[in-house]
Amino acid sequence: MDDTRRSFLKFAGISALGLGGISTLTSLMPGPATATKGASAPLYKDTNKALTAKRWGMVIDTRKLTPSLCEKMIDACHKAHNVPNHDNERHTIKWLWEDDFEHVFPMKHDEYLADRLDNLPILALCNQCNNPPCVQVCPTKATFQREDGIVMMDFHRCIGCRFCMAACPYGSRSFNFRDPRPAIEKENPDFPTRMKGVVEKCNFCAERLAEGKMPACVEVSEGALVFGDLEDPSSEIRKVLRENYAIRRKQNLGTNPSVYYII
Amino acid sequence: MLESAFKGSKGYWVWLLALLAVIGVGFGFYLRQLTFGLGITGMSRDVSWGFYIAQFTFLVGVAASAVMLVIPYYLHDYKKFGRITVLGEFLAVSSVIMCLLFIIADLGQPMRLFNVLIHPTPSSMLFWDMVVLNGYLFLNIVIGWNVLDAERNSVPPPQWVKPLIYISIPWAISIHTVTAFLYCGLPGRGFWLTAILAPRFLASAFAAGPAFLIILAFIVRGFAKYDAGRDQIQTMAKIVTYGAIANVFFFLCEVFVAIYSQIPEHTAHLQYLFFGLHGHGVLVPWMWTSIFLMLAAITLLVIPAARQNEVVLGIACIAIFVGIWIDKGLGMISGGFIPNPLHHVREYVPTIPEIAITIAVYATGFLILTILYKVVVGVKQEVGE
Structure with a gap:
C-alpha cells in the first residue's frame, strides 16, 4: 500500500x-429529538419536487367528517401502504382508523356531550409527536424523528421488542404478529411490504411528500384534513389553527402531538 | 469442579432427561413461533407484552434477591450464610439466563438481536437492562465459581474477587430498578406510572427470591443430603417476612393513591384486575388468590412458633412465591395494558404454545440450576461440611 x-x-x-x-x-x-436531528446529511438526490417543512402537522376538522368519508380516507391510506387486512382481531394492523370521541379523547368524555359528537367517527392516527416517547425507548433507533418532525420506522432495523408500543400513549402502533403479505388485497409496488415481527405505523406519507404529493388521506379528504408546516406562520394549517379552536390528544402528557382536532 | 455434575444417581439423570424433554417440546413450539411469528401467542395490538415479559420481570427479581444473602455474609460478617451464599449466587445465574431467554423469545426478529449492540441507544431503558443483566450474570458466575473453587481447595478466595462482590451488591439492586424503569417511565400507562414501582419490585423480589431459596434448601436437603442449616433457613425466613410485608405495604400505598385520588387513568387498571372492567375480568380470581396467599403467608411468618416449624415455613414460602408470581407474572404486565390507551378493554390470555415455550425456558433454568447445585453440593461434601 x-x-x-x-x-x-x-x-x-x-x-x-x-x-x-x-x-x-x-x-x-x-430529549430524543436531538439524537437524530442535525446529524443527517442528505444521502439522496434532491428532485426539487419534494414538499418540505420545518415541522409537518395535520388538522382534522371533525365537523366535516362523515362515516363514508372516513372509510374513504382509511382505504386510501391502507391501500397506499400495503396495510394487511387480517381476519384475527389480535393481529390487526392499522395506520389510520376511526373510533368514538370518548376513545380518541378518553379524558374528555362527558355525560352531556354534544349529540353530534356522540355518533361521530373520529379519525385516529400516529400523532407524529414533537417529543415522541416511542423514539426515546427504541433500543436500536429503528424508530426515529426526521428534521421535519416526522416519526419514521426503519423496518429493517426493528428487532420487534415492541417497547415503542408500550410507550405510545395513543395506541398508534401495530405489530406484525404474522406475515402480512398474504393478507394484502392488492399490492402497491411503490411502497414496501413488511415482514413478520416488526412494528409499523403512519408515516405522514413521507414517501409521497418526497415526490411532491400530499398524504394519501389528505388527498381524498374533501377538505376535512389540512396538512402543512406548523412552523410557517403563513401556511394554511396555521391559518386554520388561528381561526379555529383545536385540541390535541392527551396534551397533558407532554408528547406535543402534531395532529390537531377541530371539534 | 464441573466433573461432579457428570456423576450422579439414577434420579439425578432421570430429572435431567425429563427437563431436556420439556425443553425439547418447548423448542418445537419455538420453531413454530419463528416461522409463523408471535401470532401464535395470545398477545395483540392492545396487549403487546404478555407472558414472556411478565416471567422476565418476575425472574429479574429472583435473580436480584441473591443480594439478600451476599449482604449479611460479606457486609455484616454473618458467617453462617457461608453455607448458602453460593446457592443464592447460582440461583441468580440461572434466573438471569432465563430472563435473557424470555427476552429473546419475545422478540419479533430475534436474529436482529445484536442491533441493540450495533446501534447502542442510551435513551432506551432496554439498552441499560441489557447492560445490567449481562453484567450481573458475569459477576455472579465469576464470584460464585471462584469462591467455591477456593472453598474446595481450603484457601481463601483470591483478593480480586472481593471488589467484584462489593460491586455485585448495588448491581443486584440496579437490575430490578432498571427493569422497573422499563415500565414506570412510560407516559400513557397509568398503572405503571408510579415512582414506587422499583421499590415495590425490589420488596417483592426480596420476598419471593429467598422464599424460593428456602424451598430449594429443603429439596437439596432431601435429595442431596446437604443441609443448608436450621439457623440459616430461619434467618432467610425473617428476610422473606420483611420483604413480604414491605411488598404488601407498597402495594397498599399504590392502592391508596389510585383510589383516593380517583384519577380514572390510575384506578381503571386496579379495577380491571380486582373487580373486572366492562364485563371483562379473567384475572380477578387470580389477583384475589394472590392477595390471600400473601396475607396468609405473612400471618404464618410473623408468628415465631409457626415460622420455626419447617413444615409451616415451607407452606408459607410456597404461598409467598406463588402469590408474588401471580402478582408479577400475570397481573403486572397485562394489567398495565388493560384498558388500552383508548380505554378499550381487550383481554389477554396466553396460548398453549406460549405456555409451552415459557415452561421450556423455566426447564432450561432448572437444568442449569440443577447442574450448578450438584457442583456446589459436590464441593461441600468433599470438604466435609
Whole structure:
C-alpha cells in the first residue's frame, strides 16, 4: 500500500471515529429529538419536487367528517401502504382508523356531550409527536424523528421488542404478529411490504411528500384534513389553527402531538 | 469442579432427561413461533407484552434477591450464610439466563438481536437492562465459581474477587430498578406510572427470591443430603417476612393513591384486575388468590412458633412465591395494558404454545440450576461440611 492511500485511510478512520463520537454525545443529550436531528446529511438526490417543512402537522376538522368519508380516507391510506387486512382481531394492523370521541379523547368524555359528537367517527392516527416517547425507548433507533418532525420506522432495523408500543400513549402502533403479505388485497409496488415481527405505523406519507404529493388521506379528504408546516406562520394549517379552536390528544402528557382536532 | 455434575444417581439423570424433554417440546413450539411469528401467542395490538415479559420481570427479581444473602455474609460478617451464599449466587445465574431467554423469545426478529449492540441507544431503558443483566450474570458466575473453587481447595478466595462482590451488591439492586424503569417511565400507562414501582419490585423480589431459596434448601436437603442449616433457613425466613410485608405495604400505598385520588387513568387498571372492567375480568380470581396467599403467608411468618416449624415455613414460602408470581407474572404486565390507551378493554390470555415455550425456558433454568447445585453440593461434601 502506498503512503497516500494509507494516510487517506487513516484520516478516514479517524474522521469516522470522530463522527461516531459526536453522534454518541448528541444521543446522550436530553430529549430524543436531538439524537437524530442535525446529524443527517442528505444521502439522496434532491428532485426539487419534494414538499418540505420545518415541522409537518395535520388538522382534522371533525365537523366535516362523515362515516363514508372516513372509510374513504382509511382505504386510501391502507391501500397506499400495503396495510394487511387480517381476519384475527389480535393481529390487526392499522395506520389510520376511526373510533368514538370518548376513545380518541378518553379524558374528555362527558355525560352531556354534544349529540353530534356522540355518533361521530373520529379519525385516529400516529400523532407524529414533537417529543415522541416511542423514539426515546427504541433500543436500536429503528424508530426515529426526521428534521421535519416526522416519526419514521426503519423496518429493517426493528428487532420487534415492541417497547415503542408500550410507550405510545395513543395506541398508534401495530405489530406484525404474522406475515402480512398474504393478507394484502392488492399490492402497491411503490411502497414496501413488511415482514413478520416488526412494528409499523403512519408515516405522514413521507414517501409521497418526497415526490411532491400530499398524504394519501389528505388527498381524498374533501377538505376535512389540512396538512402543512406548523412552523410557517403563513401556511394554511396555521391559518386554520388561528381561526379555529383545536385540541390535541392527551396534551397533558407532554408528547406535543402534531395532529390537531377541530371539534 | 464441573466433573461432579457428570456423576450422579439414577434420579439425578432421570430429572435431567425429563427437563431436556420439556425443553425439547418447548423448542418445537419455538420453531413454530419463528416461522409463523408471535401470532401464535395470545398477545395483540392492545396487549403487546404478555407472558414472556411478565416471567422476565418476575425472574429479574429472583435473580436480584441473591443480594439478600451476599449482604449479611460479606457486609455484616454473618458467617453462617457461608453455607448458602453460593446457592443464592447460582440461583441468580440461572434466573438471569432465563430472563435473557424470555427476552429473546419475545422478540419479533430475534436474529436482529445484536442491533441493540450495533446501534447502542442510551435513551432506551432496554439498552441499560441489557447492560445490567449481562453484567450481573458475569459477576455472579465469576464470584460464585471462584469462591467455591477456593472453598474446595481450603484457601481463601483470591483478593480480586472481593471488589467484584462489593460491586455485585448495588448491581443486584440496579437490575430490578432498571427493569422497573422499563415500565414506570412510560407516559400513557397509568398503572405503571408510579415512582414506587422499583421499590415495590425490589420488596417483592426480596420476598419471593429467598422464599424460593428456602424451598430449594429443603429439596437439596432431601435429595442431596446437604443441609443448608436450621439457623440459616430461619434467618432467610425473617428476610422473606420483611420483604413480604414491605411488598404488601407498597402495594397498599399504590392502592391508596389510585383510589383516593380517583384519577380514572390510575384506578381503571386496579379495577380491571380486582373487580373486572366492562364485563371483562379473567384475572380477578387470580389477583384475589394472590392477595390471600400473601396475607396468609405473612400471618404464618410473623408468628415465631409457626415460622420455626419447617413444615409451616415451607407452606408459607410456597404461598409467598406463588402469590408474588401471580402478582408479577400475570397481573403486572397485562394489567398495565388493560384498558388500552383508548380505554378499550381487550383481554389477554396466553396460548398453549406460549405456555409451552415459557415452561421450556423455566426447564432450561432448572437444568442449569440443577447442574450448578450438584457442583456446589459436590464441593461441600468433599470438604466435609
